[in-house]
Amino acid sequence: MAASGNFALWAWLAPALSFVLLSLIVPLRRSGKAAAWLSIVLSAGALVAAVSAWRASVPDMARRMLWEWIPVEDGVLTSVGVLADADSTLMLILVALVSFLVQVYSLGYLADEPPASLGRYYTYQSLFAFSMMGLVLAPNFVQLFICWELVGLCSYLLIGYWYARPEAARAAVKAFWVTKAGDVGFLIGIVMLWSRTGTFDFSELFEMAQGGSDALTGLGLVMFCIYLGAAGKSAQFPFHVWLPDAMEGPTPVSALIHAATMVTAGVYLLFRTAFLFEQAPEVLAAVGWIGAFTALFAATLACVQRDIKRVLAYSTVSQLGYMMAAIGAGFASAGFLHLLTHGVFKALLFLAAGAVIHAVGTNDIFGMGGLARRMPQTFVIFLVGTLSLAGIPFFGGFFSKEEILGATWAGGLTVPFAMLVAAAFLTAFYMFRVVFVAFMGAPAGSAAHGSGPGGHDAAHAHDAPAIMTVPLWILALLAMVIGVGFARSHPEAEFVAPDWLTSLAVGAALGGIVLSAVVYALGWISPAWIFRRLAVVGDAAMERFWLDDFFALLYRRGILELARIVGWVDRYIVDGVVNVLSAWTLTLGDRLRRIQSGQAQDYVYGIALGVLLLMVWMRWPR
Amino acid sequence: MAPVSALSLSSFPVLSVITWSPFVGALLIMFLARRSALLVRWLAVVATAVPLVLSIAIYVAYDREAAGFQFFEDVPLVPALGINYQLGVDGLSLLMVLLTSIIIFAGAWASWTVKVRSQEFYALLLLLVTGVYGVFVSLDLFVLFLFYEIAVLPMYLLIGIWGSTGEVRPQGVFGWAFGRTGVGTKEYAAMKLTLYLLFGSAFILVGILALYVAGDSSSFSFLEMELTQFDPKLQSWVFLAFYVGFGILAGIWPLHTWSPDGHASAPTAVSMLHAGVLMKLGAYGVVRLGMGLLPDGTLQWSWLVGTIACVNIVYGALSAMAQTDLKYVIAYSSVSHMGVVMLGAATLTEVGLNGSVYQMFAHGIMTGLFFALVGLVYEKAHSREIFRMGGFARSMPGIATAFTIAGLSSLGLPATAGFVAELLTFLGAWQSSHAWWLFPAVIGAYLTAIYVLRVTKQIFWGPPSTDPHFQNLPDARGPEWAALWILVAVIVLFGIWPSLALGPVDTATMPLLNRLWVLQ
Amino acid sequence: MTLQAYLTLAAMLFCIGLFGVLTRRNTIGILLGIELMLNAVNINLVAFARFLGDVSGMIFTVFTICITVAEVALGLALVILIYRIRRTAVADHLDLLRG
């Protein structure tokens, strides 16, 4: 078990090594391919180390390794290190696995990038892997926050990877600003928590919680601030606006960062610190409600997207809502479970979508069509992902989603439960919408504009090269394995789910599939007709419920305007006063100079007045 | 090895050598290097490298167990008045000396391309540096004041001769006054900066004299004054005098307006040095003289210091956001960050004060890097208009990367020195008796994120500008890299290894705070 | 007569002289005013000396008188010079230097 920590440490340091090498050895970075392979090899190593760390770990037994980081007079303010236990190592595996596969996949996906920027890409990738693992293994709030910010940075850098494209550059800063806004709350929360408990360390806090220390009573405000951070990262309503835009980054990045790992950091944080949130039930309830709402809300948005990546992005938001809802219901492990499974099949979906885009050269599903025949492998893989996302039995997502539904029901959050069911229905609907539109039916004419690399079109698209398909297959199999595995042996849950739950969940999913089949495959009902029925929601959804516009307004009219005013005040009032004073001094000198009239007798006046005033002045004091 | 090298160092006057070697360099440059520009530069590099090496050496050799002032030197100067040439460093000044040596060493490289009258330029620059070192190491208030004046004056010529005239500002409410004083020109900036700071030094002088007259031991020595208990009323107004006097140099609101104009007009190395080190000199003065000598005064006025610091943070960030001239953005960001420094000091908590000191260091390096980069960009693109430039990351990736790192440090991103400083300051703020200080501080950090990334996106990581004369600009080259990478390395190093600095600093701040806490 | 009376007389004379200095346009006129002021001084001195029964005041007077004469001589020379150069001795006109 001691090994567990060391393995975890190695896993953590492997990408760090590759990052340092790539960033310091400039020619290596600029060489492109070599850099890529270095990074890939090291992340493979990380994967191995992670797995062995998991195998070495035993439940309910944490292994800590700490190094002093910020000293204070009496001891240590905070330290850095590794906290390896069953959960963190499991998450570690997910991170290592996905990032490894994505790195391999990217080699094919970004084949025709200039070597220098390819090197930049892999440098960022390694940095991300390093920071994400650090986050996962963080033994205390400070390290968690550090890595938290670093993964945010990586997401910023990778979204803006194609910075020459205005949308990409804009999306990058948008992502950073929105998540950072949440982090403001997070930081405040940490500070408050520290000044209450005097520690950042999870274990110590856990012991406090066990011991029922009164330092932890009435944590409501603190925990809510911390939750804000999680909400920002995990794109909870209303912070979700950045995630869809983040799709401007290369698709592998979206798969890794904006589907599988980083966005789930918020969930992971809540899962990690659940013992603290339990001290503040009201906050937990809020988490649950917001999560459920986000799930439903995002699902509706996903139904109207034409961009395949945006569909997936909204579905990610919605799934994150699921996890949050479970945690809010008080059953964090359920959320964590869904986190893992979702990580797998959402990465799968994104990468598959990437393959499609790579082949077709467009993101618009209506610009595709009939790809099933031309890209059979991709079709199968995508289908696997879709089914597990929809929550069909024997597929990855089924069990974890049902767990969540059960958790919310058992947690007594009835309304959120209803929302989640509805969301499940919609999920199945929009995912199969994609399947039917993009893969079935007749190929659309050659796509207008390609936003992905390569300018091919749907007509002669073909499966991606092996370097891209192999990772896809691995993930697909994994999704199946998880599904089947859970079907064979449930890990016993901490709550009793009502027996009608399974049928309800499956029913909702099937309903969604049927409906989308009716609409898009068979064409019995035209989408337009549905829209006319749901005009209000439809238009609003088309406009993303005006949320983005609202934030843009806040930024332009609010912050920038305020800044303009302050700038004006500084320039013309604060500085103006200074200039006025100096100008007055100059003018005063000029005026005073006038008394030097040049006429002798006026000078005599000076003398006489001087004597007179002197006399007057001297008689005053007494 | 520490004690050993401490012995070997204490044998010769290391602090004097650090302080005066730039001065000697200046003399050599003036007299030896008549017309060989290259010789001038190399002399400057050597004259700045010697203090760098030595300051690193004493940094290592400083005995943290013993703490207190070390490498002590004491030569009577005017015994009649109790004026002694008394030098010594504790953890606080140690860090500041290190900062100064790093910045000026980088500055010497960064101003490699100064062509006009480079001889006088480097001579004045080095003279200035001597003054800065002197302030940090001198323990005799009087000598400290002498060095302070030296550190201020050459600025006038440096800006006046080698500065760049920014855009002359349009008419405003006080337009006539702007016309009268010639706002915007480099002469104006130079005069404004110099006079503003000398105005501040007037207050400092009065304060020092007051302490000297009031102190029973007729001596200017800091150590002796530290032992005297001054009358609280005296302390109250003397502290204000110090706060205003040094605070002007530290850019406290609303006495900060010299800094944007000055820093924007100054040549690169001078901006680096001034924003990077001299502003810290102000903060250092407040902490060392104000808090160190006047505990009562500190307790009476910390609320004011902290509140104004909060104003600084938010106000500075917002004004920075409003600027369109790159150098003004950086200058205002300094105003904002100095707010963090003052805030940390005002919290009167261990973490807060450490954070303040750390921020002095972090901001020094970071803003130095910023100004170096702005100088480079200006030299390549001949523009400081943010919204005319764009997409430079393609043509000058190195500069872009360095700028991004500096920006991240300034918005307090972890793994850069800025984060540690801000985290500590925030912790201190919430612990202090005015917990609400935390919120403006954090909000300020967020605003920083907004304007820094906005600028970075616009200039570097964005769509390339269509302006023809921004085509195929060169990246930094040769000596310029030296400046950049030294500073970047320091930022990251101190970002991931804070105890490197916090160890010694803590030995300096704790005694100071203990004296305060006794009174609380 | 009391000392007070003499002093008052002197004071009046002094102020009259001052008035002349302040108001006369012609330089020579100003000189005359100055003469009056110095006379007042002399009266003061003599009166004090007399009432103190002390001789040094008288001697002081001797000196002041002599010095006055010297000053007048120099002053008039200057006036003549001014006339020669500027063709006027009106004090108001002599303001090449000002500010």
Add this chain to the structure above:
Amino acid sequence: MPEAGSPLLLEIGLGILMLLVFFVGLFTPGEDRRRVGVLTAIGLVILFGFSWRAEAGAELFHGTFVQDELALFAKRLFFLATLIGVLASLPLRAAAFARRATEYYLAILASLLGMLVLSSARDLVLLFVAFELMSIPLYYLAGFLKREPEAVEAALKFFLIGTVSSAVLAYGLSFMYGIAGTTDVRGVAHALGAGHPMLLLGMLLALGGLGFKIAAFPFHMWVPDTYEAASTPFVAWLSVAPKAAGFVVIFRLYLEGMGDRVLYWVPAAAALATVTIIGGNLMAIPQHNVKRLLAYSGVAHIGYMLMGFAAVSANGAAMMLFYLVAYLFGNMGAFLVVEVVAQSEGSEAITAYRGLAQRSPILALCMLLFLLSLGGIPFVAGFWAKLYVFWAAAEQGLYWLVLVGAVLTVVALFYYLLVAKRMYIDAPERREPVPVAPLLAFCIFLCVLGVVVIGIYPKPLVVAALRAVGPLF
């Protein structure tokens, strides 16, 4: 009087020198009598040397003439200033200085004699006579260039104001004599104990009269005009020596032997100092002519010295003396540079200094040093001077005065820096260096030496000043 020989040595020697000058000038054929100047210079050097031999403590004529430390300090200062002034006058161009050298140097020496006696006069009569002897030659030295209307006009103004103020002084002295019942200054000091209003009136009037001589604010108005018009070396001398003499008189009349009655003068002195500092500095700002600028700044400096007077303490007086010396070097040096530039550029406007630093850097550096010294910047004499008077005032508890002084130093630096800007920042119109007459160069060098040496090692001068004011308290 043989027994009186030693204390009067300097005065007698000066008298002899005057006779020599007079006759040599009389019997020098031709139009060029410069040799007289050389003779004067040599004589002054010798006397200066003797002034270091003279020992303090002697009294003559029933104590009306004292040779104490203060007197000696002042006399050395006078000799030094006069020496520099004379040396600097030698290379003067105008024909008058060649042909009328006798008058010129004779007048300077006469005035110097007045100062010497004044510095050790302890009797009202002697004081007044010496005062007049000092002043009268100045009047026509000011108008020495009698062909230039400005010069003559300046002389006339100087003369009129001077006589009026000496009348005021005499009037004041008459009251002092009348109430004290004696012309002995110590008697006056003693009589002040009774605090008779008429005596106070007299002393205030006298202060007014002296205010003219030292050019305190309302009485200063002759200064700029005279400085602008008169020949520069003479102005350099005029700006220092007579003022020093005036301050010595102030010491004698208002501080010596007053005991704690000196406190009575604090409000008056503080008020004078304040208005002088403010007025002088503000009026200097808009000047375009360097000599006028220096004139006004000189007024401001008098204000700073008055701060020392306002401190009415041994320290205050000593620091005032220190300030005088620092001011001597700084101010004379600046004026000499002005002379150099005027000789080459033919202009005394500030604009004539454009790019001086690139034309002849050494000269520019000297000017910069002088200006900084006047501005009170560390490591040149002026800094210590200002600091010490501030310190003395602070001891007296006049913190507000110190603050006013310190803040207005900033204003002063503003206009000094404007000159510096011309020299260092602006581009020169012509490239060739400014020619410097060797004698002027030597004098400037002397001044730089003084400024820098005092700036770096002020201690001996401080000690000397403190010793000089010893007998006063």
Add this chain to the structure above:
Amino acid sequence: MSLESIAFWALAVVLLASALAVVLTRNLFHSVLYLALALTATAGVFLSLDAEFLAAIQLLLYAGGVVTIVVFAIVVTERLVGDRITQTSRQIAAGLGIAGALLVAILAIFRRAPLTVPRPAVSGDLTRAIGQSLLTTYVLPFELLGVLFLAALVGALYFARPDD
């Protein structure tokens, strides 16, 4: 009303009147003559103070010397200018204000501290006493006075000489 008080009043009236005339008449010659009168009256005042010697000096040096020089100067200048010099006044109000204020201030001080010194009897020969102390106590100022005259005369000559 004793004789000497009558004399004093008469002298005072004459003195002040002539002084006013000096500063007020338009004709320069007249004002010079009035000055002569005022000086003579001053000499009278000296007499009334038993200072014969000073009275003599006053008459000789002042009423004689000064007035002569002034008249001479006026003549010269008028020849230079070529016409008569008129003598006007400026800013009379201001001058009156200042001078009056000063007078008021001085007299106020007089009132606050009246001097009631008895007039002692004349002791010995004042003239001799003056002469003696001039050559003993006050010998130094006496010598300086010589130098002063020399200097003043040199200056006067230098200015007055028309050549060069």
